Amino acid sequence: xxxxxxxxxxxxxxxxxxxxxxxxxxxxxxxxxxxxxxxxxxxxxxxxxxxxxxxxxxxxxxxxxxxxxxxxxxxxxxxxxxxxxxxxxxxxxxxxxxxxxxxxxxxxxxxxxxxxxxxxxxxxxxxxxxxxxxxxxxxxxxxxxxxxxxxxxxxxxxxxxxxxxxxxxxxxxxxxxxxxxxxxxxxxxxxxxxxxxxxxxxxxxxxxxxxxxxxxxxxxxxxxxxxxxxxx
Numbered sequence: 001x002x003x004x005x006x007x008x009x010x011x012x013x014x015x016x017x018x019x020x021x022x023x024x025x026x027x028x029x030x031x032x033x034x035x036x037x038x039x040x041x042x043x044x045x046x047x048x049x050x051x052x053x054x055x056x057x058x059x060x061x062x063x064x065x066x067x068x069x070x071x072x073x074x075x076x077x078x079x080x081x082x083x084x085x086x087x088x089x090x091x092x093x094x095x096x097x098x099x100x101x102x103x104x105x106x107x108x109x110x111x112x113x114x115x116x117x118x119x120x121x122x123x124x125x126x127x128x129x130x131x132x133x134x135x136x137x138x139x140x141x142x143x144x145x146x147x148x149x150x151x152x153x154x155x156x157x158x159x160x161x162x163x164x165x166x167x168x169x170x171x172x173x174x175x176x177x178x179x180x181x182x183x184x185x186x187x188x189x190x191x192x193x194x195x196x197x198x199x200x201x202x203x204x205x206x207x208x209x210x211x212x213x214x215x216x217x218x219x220x221x222x223x224x225x226x227x228x229x230x231x232x
């Protein structure tokens with residue numbers, strides 16, 4: 001175990017209230033000012049600790065930022081899974097299940113606003129000094145979510161067991177299309193959030209509505225059943 005890892009392990013042993021004070025102060029500072037303009041002096045002052053103690057455990061602003069990325073990512077993923085388990089998001093319909101996942105994420109985002117704002121800012125505009133580390137954290141988050149009991153295998157299983165699935169249509173293909181569409185829509189809404197056009201932490205209903213509209217098209221197709229088209 002190297003020195004930095006050893007010191008981070010020691011930080012994890014802090015009393016929960018003291019640790020939460022420091023993390024909340026750091027989340028707030030980075031979310032408001034971004035990586036480059038964030039002040040470790042301000043973080044230490046807000047947390048009520050000496051700046052030297054902050055650097056003793058984290059070594060640098062970069063290490064603190066990466067720690068927060070991993071902490072927030074792990075926390076929100078775990079809480080989303082808890083929310084799905086608590087509400088037994090295990091209905092038969094594939095698209096209802098995707099909607100349940102979206103609503104669970106919305107509820108967790110509202111409950112952990114500091115961490116969510118921090119991650120949104122990092123995702124939309126990753127700091128150049130920690131771009132590689134930031135992208136690695138988000139990549140790991142996606143992989144963790146897909147591997148979870150509520151992830152890719154469950155989604156594919158639901159479609160494979162659905163008797164309404166048209167013959168010759170691969171469940172894996174439908175899942176991939178649905179997830180790609182959801183990711184593209186999420187990216188667009190996150191940019192609107194960044195620009196101040198919407199506040200997704202206050203109201204995600206426009207996102208849910210658009211997802212439902214798109215999923216309805218995927219579910220039922222574009223054209224009316226049994227009606228011949230005019231195209232030659």
